[in-house]
Amino acid sequence: MTDFNRTRQAFDLPSGITYLDGNSLGPMPTSAAERVSRMMSEEWSRMLITGWNKAGWYAQPRKVGDRIARLIGAGSGQVVMGDTLSIKVFQAVSAARAMRPDRRVILSDSGNFPSDLYVAHGLAAAVDAELRVVAPEDVEAAISDDLAVLMITEVDYRTGRRHDMKALTRKAHEVGALTVWDLAHSAGAVDVALLDCDADFAVGCTYKYLNGGPGAPAFIWVHPQHADKARPILQGWMGHHAPFDFDLDYQPAAGIERMRVGTPPVIAMTALDAALDVWEGVSIDDLRARSIELTEAFIARVEARCPDLVLHSPRDPLQRGSQVGFRHPQAYAVMQALIAEGIIGDFRAPDVLRFGFAPLYNDLGDVERAADGLARILANQSWDRDDYRQRADVT
């Protein structure tokens, strides 16, 4: 049985704050600050360039990838870290499309995060492919035999709607297409089973539910049956089979190592590595059960107290990730009023109040405080202020 009291205590959350925005940026594990500080003083400062070998900085993208593999139903040696998620989306989709050169269509849905669609659109223009975007509920029906790549974000960033990875992957394979799964809102939030679903490529970020910190590196997974065949289009020197031979011809490294691009962000990855310690001893089944308990309790309490709000997430917990959205015409101002009371969720345009539940540190007390705070703010209309309507640059 996972000890969620232990995991909650591993975080340095400000007192008096109810934090329900770990689906955008996870909070800092206390050990991350100490670990980064030690890395600076003992490794960078003392070892200088020798740190790449002595401190294991060069091998870090694979070692950290191995720790993430367990959380997403993948095997050891199958995941590598680096770059931003947008870059990893490009790598996965471009490699998958190159494996289906006689087909032009990349299929995605309008619930996908815009960056994924921008990346696929740019790629499609560069390689004479076509990006086809359908409504989330129409994805399965749109899988046709001209499809090269199905590119889906498993959990919708706005609604929390969860696609059926196994069923969509099977359907894509039936028509001869490959799948790319974006796990940004899944890794550390739901029970992902990449190998069991027979997915082809997967990518994700680590600054949300994995708590790696702002700008923490992304990950990429390639099914072992493709790992030695997939050709990275973004061919960087650290994905070369012998980077320090400085060969002028690109020869991809064996397996997942070829999905490395350039120098890894060692300081950021050190913080992430410390954050992954918190996951030791956490069962993903327990995590999923607790996530469902928290989101169900939140929906019930908000609906009982806030008649002005409309649920914007699937009601069936099996079709939902670890977040809940409610719509309100003045959602931005309502969220600012809530944040002013120490209850932090976020706003997603045009009118969604979004709340992420991270079982590692959220509990039923958070659910009650957030639902009751929301009810209070709506009842006394304390959101109705000009300064709460002023949008910040980052929302």
Ligand SMILES: Cc1ncc(COP(=O)(O)O)c(C=O)c1O
């Ligand atoms: C589903 C999804 N894809 C891509 C991104 C973009 O990630 P990054 O800014 O790390 O490139 C995000 C979050 O910002 C996301 O939620």
Ligand SMILES: Nc1c(O)cccc1C(=O)C[C@H](N)C(=O)O
């Ligand atoms: N990556 C972010 C950032 O650098 C600034 C603010 C927000 C983000 C996010 O990750 C947003 C997130 N993908 C979302 O689902 O809204």
